[in-house]
Amino acid sequence: MSDSKPAKYPLDPLAVARAAGLDRCVELFPDDVIAAAQAAAQDRAELPAVDGAAEPWPPMHIRSAQ
């Protein structure tokens, strides 16, 4: 559910997809590739800002110490 402004994917989605090895997708389903890039841009835009130095989840736990 988005109530923010539509975000635009800043790069060429088909070129990025080819770089990711998705040549067959680009060939067969270019509309799906473009739609996915757009959706990813929207998801990125909705992600809240956070202190870049904050510890991500999950904290590292070394197994052999247990």
Add this chain to the structure above:
Amino acid sequence: MTDLHWLTATEIGAAYAARRLSPVELTRALLDRIAARDREINSFIMVDAEGALDAARAAEKEIAAGRTRGPLHGVPIAIKDIIDIAGLPTTCHSKVLVDNVAHADAQVIGQLRAAGAILIGKLSLHEFAFGGPSKELPFPFARNPWNLDCHPGGSSSGSGAAVAAGLTPLALGTDTGGSIRNPAGVCGLAGLKPTYGLVSRRGVFPLAFTLDHVGPLARTVADVALTLDAIAGHDAGDPGSAAVSGRRYGSDLARGIRGLRVGFVRHFHETDIVADPEVATALDEAARVLEREGAQVRDIRLPRLQVIASVQRMILLSEAWAVHAKWLRERPADYTAPTRRKLLCGAFLTSGDVVQAQQCRTQMIDAVDNAVRDVDVLLTANGMDPSVRLDDVAALARTYPRQARSPFNLTGHPALALMSGLSKSGLPLSLQLVGRAFDEVTLLRVGAAYERATRWHKLRPPIFDDVPALAAAG
């Protein structure tokens, strides 16, 4: 005796103990009902009639000899077709895995076998627990027994539809962003996403490793508790499994809720995403019911629903991409369009996006932990809408994100969906209760108190036969 197909697991156990019913008699009755009714519902991908009857005969002998293994002994259960049963296909409802046969049981299947449960077949789902209804799927998509034109929710769509239609008393589903609670909600059932790590995921095809949960769908909270008793516990073969031992999760079901504290997260459905008025009214009434039962209900705030959901979605997309990238590169045409479009999003995320989401996740977990320090459970919306028509593609797309389920996949807290009413159009409404991590006992206690006070769980879909929906509520 009530029609056999509407017996709960609890009632089945009592009938076995009183020698009023046998596992073979019940299993045959359910197999007959599946053969007669599931052509319309499509909840099963495959029915293992032979295996189920073999297990029923074995259970019958053991029970007759006084060697009862426990409350699930001889009780049928159906399994979402993303969970391995040795020797049976695990297709994930996808052409990608349509020929895949499991070589070993998933951990939860081994636990169910040890409890004496009867595995009756594999249930339909959204493709890889992620796609949606599509005519491109290798098997027909499931329909909602309350209205066959409507969506049964997903991704555990067959699990919800089969239990609601009286084809099985119990089902297992999986839940990565709400996939147990969505079908439980729109099919009028109880469905539990346990605490992350309480139930093993070994032998379950992953959608997103850090969000995936396995849990039960049933017609009562007591049956959810019995199933959880069987499937909970530490598994060294699941890296996410918690170091917990099993317990009796239904031990407090009859205890009532006098003095318990309930935090009502109103802003989720009143301002963050405005719910259908019937859903909102049913939630207000649920809060009043809990107060009448003796709980103290007060409003409580969490981070904005869309914010939590966006963090969950970012992690889901990145982890699902990791699982599917190879197949998307090699055989993209074997996915249906809804699944392919969702999975491809992961190709356009960056390492910075993923780490940012994981940083936010720490904050979200802290926020929910802080909330449940002051109250015993949270009351929230489940879905924001009743079910919609399967042929209304726009409505389907709109309802998927209109939910309050995915926050608790992100944080790992246990969450229980319960029926909370019927819409004017005769479709189930649902609420969600959320508990402290690993405190399923209290969560189910509150659910059972609500169930006793409302009796919504007595309603049955009116489409086939048997039970006039409203009259059955008593």
